[in-house]
Amino acid sequence: RQRITIDREIEQIVFGGVGGSAIAADVIIDWLIDRLKIPAVVVRDARLPRFVNKTTLVVALSYSGETTETLSLYKAARSRDCLAFAISTGGRLIDLCRRYERPFLAIRPSVSPRSALYQMVSACSIVLKEAGLTGRLLPAVGEAAKEVSVLRRHYTSTNDSSGNKAKQFAYSLKDNLPVVYALQRMGCVARRFKNQLNENSKIPAKFDLLPESGHNEIEAWHEANDLTPVLIRDSGESAFESKIMDGFRSTIKEATKTEALDVLIRSKSRLGALLCPIFFLDYVSIYLAFLRGVDPTPTALIKDFRKSIS
Amino acid sequence: RQRITIDREIEQIVFGGVGGSAIAADVIIDWLIDRLKIPAVVVRDARLPRFVNKTTLVVALSYSGETTETLSLYKAARSRDCLAFAISTGGRLIDLCRRYERPFLAIRPSVSPRSALYQMVSACSIVLKEAGLTGRLLPAVGEAAKEVSVLRRHYTSTNDSSGNKAKQFAYSLKDNLPVVYALQRMGCVARRFKNQLNENSKIPAKFDLLPESGHNEIEAWHEANDLTPVLIRDSGESAFESKIMDGFRSTIKEATKTEALDVLIRSKSRLGALLCPIFFLDYVSIYLAFLRGVDPTPTALIKDFRKSIS
Incomplete structure (x- = not known):
């Protein structure tokens, strides 16, 4: 350095x-x-x-x-x-x-x-x-890391499904393509989860931002399909932001009877509000790999792509 | 004004x-x-x-x-x-x-x-x-508009499927969820098409950018699934950019036998290179609505969402 x-x-x-x-x-x-x-x-x-x-x-x-x-x-x-x-x-x-x-x-x-x-x-x-x-900024990074490490005991693999929300969440995503929605300032959580679903679970997934998706994508929810909507929530939402999340959720529900899944991990710091749900969803993507019987570690197709452009 | x-x-x-x-x-x-x-x-x-x-x-x-x-x-x-x-x-x-x-x-x-x-x-x-x-900039906008208007006679609804590439393209997307990929500088074409598929065809769709998708999303293509990859091409691609598009396409094909569909509309101007494929894909999204037996015009769920947050 x-x-x-x-x-x-x-x-x-x-x-x-x-x-x-x-x-x-x-x-x-x-x-x-x-x-x-x-x-x-x-x-x-x-x-x-x-x-x-x-x-x-x-x-x-x-x-x-x-x-x-x-x-x-x-x-x-x-x-x-x-x-x-x-x-x-x-x-x-x-x-x-x-x-x-x-x-x-x-x-x-x-x-x-x-x-x-x-x-x-x-x-x-x-x-x-x-x-x-x-x-x-490093002190805040250290604080957030502490918050994250407390979560490990909840989600670790030796903790069985009944008390392990990460395993439960993975199970609820087992059969469908996950569609992850977040506000702009939580966008990194949605993007990271989508990428981890690709890389660890080896499944397609998509993410999009709100309120934008309420102005176009919502029209895709006229009928129940093979998608599961996931909403990244945040304990720091303003009244208007909660209205956006709730309005999007209820529009989907009225049209299709599909209930969106919420992700909400409380945290003390602004960085923790990003890193804690990321940590939870990283676990989810790995448990989903195991449910599907695939090894989350190797990324053979990324290697192929990288070789083809190098 | x-x-x-x-x-x-x-x-x-x-x-x-x-x-x-x-x-x-x-x-x-x-x-x-x-x-x-x-x-x-x-x-x-x-x-x-x-x-x-x-x-x-x-x-x-x-x-x-x-x-x-x-x-x-x-x-x-x-x-x-x-x-x-x-x-x-x-x-x-x-x-x-x-x-x-x-x-x-x-x-x-x-x-x-x-x-x-x-x-x-x-x-x-x-x-x-x-x-x-x-x-x-307006002269260039006018030039691009002329390029676009020449395309109308190819894609118009009175032109039947045998000579109408927009109708043919819509047909090839009929049964699957479209996944649209583009380079950053063609990103607006991919995003617009995704939104038009939502709003006009009333179906889910996703878009993502390359080369980024080669570094994570490609891992979702280990097996054939119900997705159709669409690549937005561009006659102005550099050698490296063509390598990215071709490398991505061939990695998907080797893993799943799925052939990605290319969209390539030649144009004289840089703005035409964006507006011409947008115009073509707008038609595709409308023909896809008709194939699915839905009316592309009303957007009831967007109205519901807008009402819920106003």
């Missing part, structure tokens, strides 16, 4: 990455939605948007350090003279940083890219603080 | 709107991806992000002028002293503009919010030009 030297005014933040690495950036953006004073976006692509220039902080996230798109994006950031920073376990991305004498943060290898979420979030927090864009 | 007075440096653009109104902003952003020098985002919510301030151009889009979320967002923009602009057929949104003496652009009523796309795109083009953020 090297310190960043801040020699300019930062006007935008671009997190660059794909898959399990990019989701950490979504968590950061949803967490700091009311605190970041400049626009922050996640670019899941090899190309940088037109607006990116030397006033942009670019944070390249690649667990493996070998992701084709993220390597291209990092090189593009360097050629536009951005304040570029990399987060990775190693690979060519860190080699580039060393060669260019640019700052990076090396994280410890985990079981898989998707299980390194907590480390990736911590690393992003350090970068934002060092770039002078926020105060210290 | 009133002229905007530009009395400040604009540093970000926020388009505010939901459903059929918001999609025009997606088209604009994808169209100008290599031209806009400042970040532009679509906010499908009642809240403005933290970064929005008096250096932000806020364009509120509401076909009806009565959308709860967009009215709130417009009021919030005013209280933050943004350069705020409204586009609507009328309603309370235009009343607010008149009362506050703020600029607006009134568009003519159409059959439905979703059929006013072309007018909304034109109106946004005028706003960007008047705000000094681009050169004249």
Whole structure:
């Protein structure tokens, strides 16, 4: 780890990455939605948007350090003279940083890219603080981690179905395609769950945001179909936000008699409100894999795809 | 219509709107991806992000002028002293503009919010030009409109299935849930098609972006299921982009024997490359409604949802 030297005014933040690495950036953006004073976006692509220039902080996230798109994006950031920073376990991305004498943060290898979420979030927090864009964030990350670790005993595999809400939830998703809805500021939870259902459970799933889905997607709910709606709730919902969630739920129910499943994990902190349901739903996706008789760990098709574009 | 007075440096653009109104902003952003020098985002919510301030151009889009979320967002923009602009057929949104003496652009009523796309795109083009953020865009909109209108005779309903690709395409989607994939810069086409399948055909559908989906969602394609993959192609694809599309397609095919359907409509202009496939897929969604024996026009559940949150 090297310190960043801040020699300019930062006007935008671009997190660059794909898959399990990019989701950490979504968590950061949803967490700091009311605190970041400049626009922050996640670019899941090899190309940088037109607006990116030397006033942009670019944070390249690649667990493996070998992701084709993220390597291209990092090189593009360097050629536009951005304040570029990399987060990775190693690979060519860190080699580039060393060669260019640019700052990076090396994280410890985990079981898989998707299980390194907590480390990736911590690393992003350090970068934002060092770039002078926020105060210290790590204490809050530590607090949220404590909240999450308390949940483990509820959801762990040795805890049988009768007292294990994660196992119960997986069972209720067994036969249908899950459709996950969340408000924008809980969007990372919905996206992460959808991706974990793909990667761990090996099933299709979709997520969408509210209130937007009430203005188009709701028309797909004229009849009961093979989909199960899941609503990501939040104990910090405003009266208007609760009205959105309840209105969406009751419109579906009146049209199809389908009851949406709620996910609501209470937490003390804003980051905990994101990481606690993510932790719960990570377990759900793994139990759903076991219910389907598949091994959640290998990701053969992702490997095939990555090979085809490298 | 009133002229905007530009009395400040604009540093970000926020388009505010939901459903059929918001999609025009997606088209604009994808169209100008290599031209806009400042970040532009679509906010499908009642809240403005933290970064929005008096250096932000806020364009509120509401076909009806009565959308709860967009009215709130417009009021919030005013209280933050943004350069705020409204586009609507009328309603309370235009009343607010008149009362506050703020600029607006009134568009003519159409059959439905979703059929006013072309007018909304034109109106946004005028706003960007008047705000000094681009050169004249309307000539390009006119060119693209000409390209689109040439397509009408191919897809019109009096043209029977044997020579009508839109009818043929609808038929191939008849029994399955469509899953639409596109590159980021063609994302508005995928999103619009998904929404039209919901609103016109009354069926569930999903869309996702590539290369991102190759890093998680591809794992859902281990076995043939009741989904039909649709790839939005583009005659302007780079070698790397074609590799992404082809790699994704062949990974699905090897795993499941499922052949993805391609959508590729050649066009002369960058905006035409977005509006031509949108026009084709709009027809597809309507033919699919007829195949399913449903009327594409009414949107009863959207009305129920809107009532529940107003």
